[in-house]
Amino acid sequence: MTRLGQIFLGLILIFLYTPIVVLMAMGFNESELYELPFKFSTRWYSALSTNTELLTSGFNSIVLAVITAVVATSIGTLAALALSRRTFRGRNLLQLLLLPPIAIPWLITGTAMLIFFFWTGIGRGMHALIIGHVALAVPYVVLVVGTGMKSVRADLEEAAMSLGSTPIHAFFAITLPLLFPSILGAALFAFAVSLDQFVISYFLSSPGYTTLPVQIYSAIRKGFTPEINAISTLLLLGSMTAILIFARFAKPGAPK
Amino acid sequence: MTTVSVQNVAKSFGTIPVLHDIDAVFPQGTFTSLLGPSGSGKTTLLRIIAGFVAPDQGEVTIGEKDVTGIPVWGRNIGMMFQSYALFPHMTVARNVAFGLERRGIKGAEAQKAVAEALDMVHLSDFGDRMPKNLSGGQQQRVALARAMVIKPSVLLLDEPLSALDRRLRQEMQVELLRIQRQTGLTTIFVTHDQEEALTLSDRIAILDKGRIVQSGAPEDIYENPQTRFAAEFLGDSNFLTGVVEAGGVRLPDGTLIQTTATLHANGQKATLAIRPEKMSPTPLEGATNHVAAKILTVIYAGPALSYLLQTPDGTRLKLFQANRDGTLMREGDSITLHWSPAHSIPVQN
Amino acid sequence: MPNKATPQRASKGARILPQWVSTTALLLPAYGWLTIAVFLPLLTMFLFSFMNKTPMGKAPIEFTLRHYRAFIDQPYLIKIATNTLLMGLWTTLACAILGFLAALALVRCTHGARRETLLILILLPFWTNGLVRVFSWTMVLRENGFLDNIWHWIAPAAGSIAILYSREAIVIGLVHGYLPYMILTCYIALVTIDDAIIEAAQSLGARWWVILTKILIPLAAPGLISGAVLTFVPVIGSFMEPRILGGKVGVTMGTVIEDQFTQAFNWPLGASLSFTLLAVTMAIFATFSGVLRRGTGGTA
Known part of the structure; x- marks a missing residue:
């Protein structure tokens, strides 16, 4: 058996x-x-090195993922602090509101963003992609950092305050150092979420600014060579590395 | 002189009242236990004194100073937590030095103070260890050193021994008492363990449903409980209820129980508390109260014997005896209990 | 002990400002961002779904319920919707069976470090680019592809078994995408079952199928259900997988919606179809919300 x-x-x-x-x-x-x-x-890898279209979009993807990781981790960590340390009315509702970006099919979120950004004049392109990617990554950051906060007991901060720390000093001396692995894990997670995102990017990228997955998709649709395999291989290895590092900092298997 | 006092303090969480009109004084150098069951408000009272919780009304003074409006970090308190609350990313020495740094004490002066504090709790060689490499008892000693090194005005202890096993807890009790006596620090200790409260305290305040129901020296409360709750929560007690008559209490079955205490006017209901160890199955001189009862259960616990009894009208009673000669009464035996009128204590229900 | 019941465990922060100010300041960036990027767009899409045409140029906009009648006016949509639901059902069913068995094998047949490695290996593809993984199946399933070549090597005389551009190909690609998640949710449910429960059942004379149907499956139900919901919902909203693996047969609600935005430029119709899909999604989540909350170990 x-x-x-x-x-x-x-x-x-x-x-x-x-x-x-x-x-x-x-x-x-x-x-x-x-x-x-x-x-x-290795001819396809050589060919890749001169394919400016793929390389530019790949560069765009990495820049976008870094920006997403930094912004989503910053604002998500702040929200996680409030959600896990403060009690206030509507806290459960706010926690529930983290779910739509994760649970609603990306096609719906993506087309809704397209309509709204068009309608308000925000338009498409890099800034639109940043808005979209950060929104998708923030809920994960809140969940990962929130889980980390559970391991930093509230009475550690209280102990620091009883010894003379102001709340702000207690946060920087006690909470932040203990929370650091979770924050780093959340940043890697956000990076991977952005790097792997296709559907939202597909609707929000402009002709002048695309990401690698969007470029790969249009290549698949229009005809392609093994160069696509080469760049896909690099993309897969990149996100696998990010996730394996993340798994070292936080427990693997957070819900997607 | 750091006497701590609390005047007229009340607190509600939302619509749930947790403390009502608390007045209490913790005199300089005394060890006071706040004793009560879960939800009695004892921890909230401690957290109000510490400054973690702001009272809805009333004042807290430490020494001469009204600290009601001063936050925790300005009150110069030493606090120990149930979970030890050692900073896991700092060595033992840095944990102890944390409060000194906050007071601007650094370098050699701080090192000396840390060494003295660790010496006081017998952990001189542990300064470079991380908290996770210490046992529970050692962690709690570090927490004590950390709270003491800043020379606080008052030491606040939030059930600090409840996570330790029985043997370690007794060791720490002795240690805590030694250090408290040595330093003469005003100490307030929250616990739900009556034995711990009796062992450690100069004074005990019993809390029930957000009120201090009785406070005083342990022996005063034990010998003269004023309420049924105090009698039951600190120690064990038998209760007999009847009607006041001729300086005693007439039970429903006609027996008159005598007491030396003053009672209500004749004809009113009254409850008497009698400690189980003050009763005897054999006649004693001066034990002029008698009640017949039948033994339901015998509990043999080595040095002590407990009997659960029932009177003819169905009242349950307990009897504690020292195991002097190893002879036990049997279940089903009918006996008569004797005790002195001085041990019938009238209590409020 | 009493402080466990007290709702206000956190200290009264800085006395200079009331606590709600700092709480709001902490929450505002994240929730403001989500409002602009997700909640307002969904509302706007709802508004668009009632417009008679895409609001471009100067022509006046009228509001109509016409697009929500699309299923009546354009009967072919019913067929597409049915196909989409069937695609979702087949994918979910395949994921549930394979995922439950794989989780069971993980829990009952592996231990310690080996089990951990296997779990990471199973979950790793889940976090890589979905588009690339779908693309990779074209290499395997196409005529003269990897599978075809192996088949020819085993049975040189037989015809091609290439199934690219078929419904089966779409389902295979989708199962590949969501199986790791189903394994994870079933694993979380199964790993908490005490061995003693199974031993107790065996001691009472239960055979393996009784243990499976009366103990393991009921106890793993929360994991199975949350895995199924979180497979079914994205699958019925998928458009890239059917396009790449289904070719001409890959017409689903997802591709129809995408067409409205990228080809036909009928945004109001796309919005109303999107919203219909969202309503179905919400109904599914509402139905299983209790199980989802317990099954996936809460949200924060």
């Missing part, structure tokens, strides 16, 4: 990783038309 279970888990892993491995391998295959047998070549 144990053997059977392990074999089943092996099959699940094969199912999960086969396409990813095939995708990565095809980036190293000579044939432009993905023809087999496999013949090793």
Whole structure:
């Protein structure tokens, strides 16, 4: 019985990783038309290094992910502090309001943003993408930092105050150092959320400013070469690294 | 002189009243326990004195100073928490030095004070350890050193021993008392453990439903409880209820129970509290009160024997005896209980 | 002890300002941002869904309920909606069966560090780019792709088994996307079941199928349900997966909505269809809100 279970888990892993491995391998295959047998070549990575369209959008994606991580982590951490340390009316409602950006299909959120940004004159492009990505990342930051706050007991701050700390000093001397791993974890999480985001970006990017996933999508739709495999491989490795580092700082498996 | 006093303090959380009109004085150098069950308001009272909670009305003074409007960090208190509340990212020495730094004491002077404080709690060699590498008892000693090193005006203890096991708790009780006596610090100790309160305190204040129902020296409260609640919460008690008649209380079955205390006017209802260890199954000189009862259960606990009894009219009674010669009465035996009128204490219901 | 019951555990912060001021200051940036980026847009979309046409140029806008009658006026939408729901059901069903069994295997057949590694390996793809993973399936499923090549190697005489551009391909891609999440929610539910419960059942003479149907599945139900909801909802709103893996057969509510915004430029119709989808989503969440709150271990 144990053997059977392990074999089943092996099959699940094969199912999960086969396409990813095939995708990565095809980036190293000579044939432009993905023809087999496999013949090793790095020509697609060389080609990639001169493909300004893909490189620019990749650069855009990284910049966007960094901005998203910084902004979402800052404002999300503040909200998490209030939600976990203060009691006030409407706190449960505010916690509930974190769910729509996570739970509503991105297609709906994305098209709603498109309408609203168009209607108010905010428009599309980098600033619109920042607004959208931060909004998607903030709830995760609040959840991750809020979980971290649970491990920083309120009586530590009280102990500091009984010894003469003002609330602000207690926060910087006690709470912040203890919370730091959670905040770093939340930032990595926000980075990954932004880097992997396609649907929202698809509706909010402008012809002059696209992200890598949007560029990959239009390539898939219009015709593509294994260069796409090469850049996809880099993207996958990037977010896998971010998540593995995150897993070291916080527990893996937060709800998506 | 740092006498702490609380005048006319009341507090509600939302619509729920937690404390009503509390007046209390904690004289210089005394060790006072706030004793009460969960929800009695004892922790809230301590947190009002500390400054974590602002009272809705009333005043708190520490020494000569009215501190009602002063926040926690300006009150110069030492506090110990149930969870120790050591800063997990700092060494033991830095934990102890934290309050000194806040007072601008640094360098050699601070080091000396920290060393003295750690020496006082017998942890001289532990300064470089992290809190997580200490046992529960050691952590609590560090917390004590941290609270004492700043030379606070008052030491506030929020059930600091309740997380320790029994043996360690007794050790810490002795330690706490030694240090408190040595420093002569006014100390206020919140607990729900009556034994702990009796062992440690000069004075006990019993709280029930947001009021101080009785306060005084432990032996005064134990020997002369004023309410049924105080009699039951501090120690164990038997209660007999009847009608006042001729300087005694007439029970429903006709027995007249005598007491040396003054009672209400004749014809009014009255309840008498009698400590179970003050009763005897054998006649004693001066024990002029008698009640017949039948033994329901015998509880053998080594040095002490407890009997659960029932009188003919159904009242349940307890009897405690020292195990002098190893002979036990049996379940089902009918006996007569004897006690002195001085041990019948009238209490309010 | 009493302070556990007291709602105001936090100290009365700085005395200079009342506490609500600092609380508001802490909350305002995040919730202001969410208001501008999510809540106002959803409201605006609701408003747009009643307009007779996209408000461009000078032509006056009239308000109409016409777009909410689309399912009656354009019967082909009913067929698309049915297909979308079927796609959601098949994906959810496949995820539930595979996910429950995989979680069971994790809990009963693995231990310690090995189990932790397996969990991370299973969850890792979930956090990588969904678009790239869908794209990767085209390499596997296409004619003369990876699967086809293996098949030809096993059975050289047989025909092609390429299934790219079919409903099956879409479901495979979606299952690949959401299976890790289902495994996680089932795992969280199953891992809390005490071994003693199963041993007790065995000692009472229960066979494995009785243990499975009377103990494991009922106790894992919260995990199964929350996994199912959080699979079904995004699947019926998907548009990129059907486009890439379904080609011409990949017409779903998601692609129809996308078309209104990017091709047909009929934003009010897109908005009303989006809102209908949102209503379905909300109804599903409302129905299972109790289970979701317990099943995923709360929200904050």
